[in-house]
Amino acid sequence: MNKFFDIYMDLRKKIEHAEFETGSLLPSEKTLSDHYKVSRETIRKALALLLEGGYIQKKQGKGSIVLDIRRFNFPVSGLTSFKELQDSQQIPNETIVIKNKLETIPEFLAEDLKVDPGREVISLIRLRKIAGEVVIMDKDYLFHDIIEQIPSEVAENSIYAYLENELGLNIAYAKKEFVVEAATREDHKLMDLKDDTHVVVVKSEVYLEDTRLFQYTESRHRLDRFRFVEFARRKHSL
Template structure:
């Protein structure tokens, strides 16, 4: 029950902030007010508020309370600190997004592919090449590798829809975290053939390794973005690190 209550408070306050009930710079209700509203302990409220701080929604200060610092993502922005599918991002940004799978095959990792993806040698994979169209224009090229043992019935038809919807709602998988690397790279012949680059000769490339709740990396993706509309946004939190005092240089005594 306390865990469900904590999640309920977090979700409710997050929804109020995102919908504009609390405007930017406005103070949220006090801890005592929230305790009465949600009929819970002070510790439960503080856990929920702590997660809002972690996610960049609010800032707390002693003597002032809880301040809303949330700024909504720009319409064309993707979130660095959120795992969302292309379909989910398209709905959120108000863009018309469609996907087309141009290649779907099975493969097994050799040493070269293992270094490229992070999957162990000998892992059976599904490999797909998918083009994402934004408002009818091909703008994102994805190379996806999925572990077959995590989704043995995956096929091109399922892959052309929302794979995350399939994994979570049909297979019951819990998708937890993703490690990402961002680079800018020269366009390849494949990029120029499959994407509309409008004269650009480079792309923004996002490499992701995504894990489920069992700690299994089930997906490795290279996502190649048209740079004219590439924009990722994040909330960063400073983690203060105490500097280690420098040791005084050793002295010698002359005789």
């Protein structure tokens, strides 16, 4: 592993554990190079990674300012459950299931997904409470002809773990759409939005390995607690 990456990981850990507080300055490049016994160029590479990750902001004449990292990272691509994100980022949270009901798919959704308007779905609404505030509302529709039921204790934990480990289903891929929408009356009623007028909405169609659509999810996020991240590499012409 490159030395600059080891330094980046060490500094990131210190920021995440508040050894460097929000708004404070990191030690100078010279101080860091002396501490880690590396060149200043190596330190600059480590700081560049912190900058790209949203951990610091460089300010002319001042140095590297530590940013507020209370926002949680949500990957743009990939299929990761909230439970898996919670475990990987050590997010203290509580999931509250307020709806778990078998019903006919909503007409608008049947039209959007081009499925039988009489098809039955398990309709779930789950509130994600972080640091005492509801900052996510997940609205899930799972096709009943594929999944017979979702016990509420499963919905409070990890649906994907249940589907894969208990039901033997192979979850393969998803189509995702990210939009900013005006907060609805339901959003204001069920979420702690403060003065926010909009929410970030992630709409996902999730498919099994055999290409069957089994789930539609609408995940509504409070604006100030999340950042949506992705690693992208430019492809060069041959």
